[in-house]
Amino acid sequence: MRVSNNLVGLLNFITFLLSVPILGGGIWLAHRATTDCEKYLERPVIALGVFLMLISLAGLIGACCRVNWLLWLYLLVMFILIVILFCFTIFAFVVTNKGAGQVLSGKGYKDYKLGDYSNWLQKRVNNNKNWNRIRSCLIDGKVCESLSKENSTTQSQFFAKHLSPIQAISVLESCVQLLFDLWSGCCKPPDSCGFQYQGPITWSKPQTPAATASQDCNAWSNDPNTLCYNCDSCKAGVLQNLKSDWKKVAVLNIIFLVFLIIVYSIGCCAFRNNRWDNANNRWKPYA
Template identity: 50%
Template sequence: MRASNHVIGFLNFTTFLLSVPILGGGIWLSSRANNTDCLKFLQWPLIVIGVSIMVVSLAGFAGACYRNTVLMWFYLFVMFFIIAALIGFIIFAYAVTDKGSGRAVPNRAYKDYYLQDYSGWLEERVARNSYWRKIASCVRDSKVCKKMGRTVDGVPETADMFYSRKLNSVQSGCCKPPTECGYTYVNETTWTTGAGYVGTSTDCTLWNNDQAELCYSCNSCKAGVLANIRRSWRKVSVINIVILIVLVIFYVIGCAAFRNNRRIDNDEPYGEARMTKAQPSTFQL
């Protein structure tokens, strides 16, 4: 087997290994979708890309080992479109998560989240009532709010202790009323109007101490879910960008090695003919 075949085989095996973190990223997003992100279709493009790279890499590896030109052409042709799809997915992920973050709140360690800070396709999809009913049900079933409860020496934490906690975006947006509403802390998921002041935000009137309601219908909850999705996608996208760069480099090297094999195969008959012609004839008596 030629050295270039060894190179192609090594590159394909390494590409197969690179498909693992891509597939792992899709599975991680899937686990997040079952937990707090609750948008269940986002992980499938990444899972499909990861599985495709895995299968195509195995085909290329087999083609290099057995010098099967058809498999090698299949690998180069399909891998080109897989790389293009990965580029498209990364661009899409950044485009739909380019805006939005929490707002700092005075004298609070956590942030508040506002739906108007987000825009675009993802925000419209999450905020749409038909989708939000399913997402809100998913957040409720995840019991993320129920898990917020803490005690110190068997005593529930005080308001000051709660205010110093760094809540995640779903906890802040869905499990408590927005700070601007002026509710008074009782425990992590129970708040009262105190002196009777309630802010002008529509979320202030949507808050309910019923543990099945809380702020699951609030825009702040939708914003909290969006912030969680944005954070998850950005983490996965950073890994994908690194893998994409390596894939492109390997693909270019693989193309060069394959062309070198083709050139040598085309030169072999001519070289063998010259060697045969150069052999001295046998002198017979």
């Protein structure tokens, strides 16, 4: 066996082993999912598990058993995957280039406006079907309800208590910041509304609306299942999270692309070996 065939076989055997728990996790979600958010994940997870399992089997059998058409199919899928990942990486950087929170004076959080983000992302969250699914995930995740269990008595104490971990714990800084992106947009009314703080998720409307009041001010409700989940500021907070996540995914995609290109090159060597061996066997004289 050639070295390239052995390497392709080994890598695909490892991929096949990884596909088993992924597929199992998708099947488990399909039978145990109770929320819309969990049900939304089951099909992509199952599809990913089946895809990895089939493509790894094609590469494994094609490289180790010298089945040339399977190895050719494996290389074709790998090439398409490389092109798709490359295009997605460029797209992710372009789409997430716009949008940033506005720093508020004397506050430990930022204000997010939907109009600051790319038109493509705005269209995604303004779609009622998409947003209803996202809102369901936010409610099921109880992102805001956990704040109501706190015992802070004043607005300043509440802000100080919750925002200090961002500066105190560098390892969790990004995770905490993402949480407060959602909190700032979905769990409290916009600062421009001039609402009075009564509790972590309880605010009273002013008798005289602020001059800078927006439609988000009327969308706010102290109901834990409503809050500001219908606000543009909440959609902007979700997009800020999405922007941060996509940038990280894009960086990981670059690393993964390099890995895929290396595997694809090794696979091409294995394919050439198969053709060479098949040609020799075809012209080999009978004893």
